[in-house]
Amino acid sequence: MQAHLFQTKVFPMVIPPRKRSISRRNFLKTSASSIVVASLFELNLNKPNVSSSxxxxxxxxxxxxxxxxxxxxxxxxxxxxxxxxxxxxxGRIRTNRALGVPIEEGAGWIHGPDDNPIMKLADQMGQKTFVTKDSNFTVYDHRGQTVSNEMISKMGEEHYEMLNLISNGMTKDMPLSEALEHIAPKMSRDPVFKWMTSAYTEFDTGSPVNELSAMYFSQDDMFEGEDVVLVDGYDRLLEPLTHGIAILTRKPVRRIAYHDRAGVFVQTDREIFESDFVIVTAPLGVLKSEDIEFIPPLPETHRNAIERVGMGDVTKVAMKFDDLHWPENTQYFGLMTQTQGRWNYFLNHKPFIDANVLTALSFGNYSRMIETMDHDYMLEDAMKAVRVMFGADTPDPRHYIATRWSQDPFTKGAFSYAKVGCNPYDFNVLSEPVGKCLALAGEHTNFQYHGTVHGAHLSGKKAAKIAMKTMM
Incomplete structure (x- = not known):
């Protein structure tokens, strides 16, 4: 589809006074330099299902x-x-097939498939799923010695009870690491307990425990059932959502001007698009960095919430080997690395795909640090952990994929978390409409299911309803 291109003009960087009514002409006179104007309606002249209004x-x-x-x-x-x-x-559903099989760089599981809208979408498409049983694991200490499942199960119960006690008993917020040290100093230093705090809690929340709100880190909700993976790739779920929709890629939005009477003007590097309403689903990390300028600025409630809610990170290195160097049917491997968050959890892909693929995961502060390194260093570091578990003679993989969500300019992190000092309102207020022509959506706007694909999906549905109701 071709956009209708008007003549290019250079406009001075002058922001109109708030009291002045915005019109298309006023906006164009006071917008950014060297841009091309494009009309949304021109892009869709061949679309038969334009509303009567x-x-x-x-x-x-x-x-x-x-x-x-x-x-x-x-x-x-x-x-x-x-x-x-x-x-x-x-977005953060990114399936990579460079290894010859589907590898999820971002979202990897449907968390709690029972009554989950994402599972319903997968069922409608006939997607093949596989249950990754959390009980199917082997854990190694930092020397590579196997830790008994009985010990892991016993400490797991104590870990769950301690976190539940903190979550339900706090009257004043503080970092979860501080709360653990205060309530159970001896237990919190136990190597198994420390491993669980990273491999379970930091993985689940995407946050370092020293930044995680002790009051709200586990107050979100979940669907029931054991997590499942989509064997043929998470990205297949996108196909029915995109059918017939005009999508332009490589269009980073730089500025959004909005006014209840004049409508919305969205500026990319080279164009301005006009519409009656805009839904902004940019990740929280992008909103935090203020890469998109809003004219006028978002309300103070929204700006404060964006600042307070945390943006976390999870790092993956997926490695494909010529031969299998680990137990074929074990789903997960844990390693009690001495540096918190460092390659302490591993997903074995062999049970659900016919390939010798192992994905190493890092969390918390270590995730942020390792993603500043180049990919070869990340692989070398992950392989040191692999060799602790499976032997010093384990060869390098033939191919690998490494993720760096915190370094991606269009994500700047993996998913949101309840940071010390924020509360559920900060997430939920972000889903409230701004005037009559703008709304935000994304997993960070839904405290109940933040950090999940289904949370993002539900936020999109809510934003669409807001737009339709507002434009009636």
């Missing part, structure tokens, strides 16, 4: 939240355009 919506971001909102709006008859900053759709 001619209402249009721009969606910033082609992750699951944005695509869900786009699907619902399109099905309701609205004109929709999705602008995606990167060169591919999916």
């Amino acid at each position: 001619g209402k249009s919506v721009i969606i910033v971001g082609a992750g699951i939240a944005g695509l869900t909102a786009a699907r619902d709006l399109m099905d309701a008859g609205y004109t929709v355009l999705v602008l995606e900053a990167s060169n591919k759709i999916g």
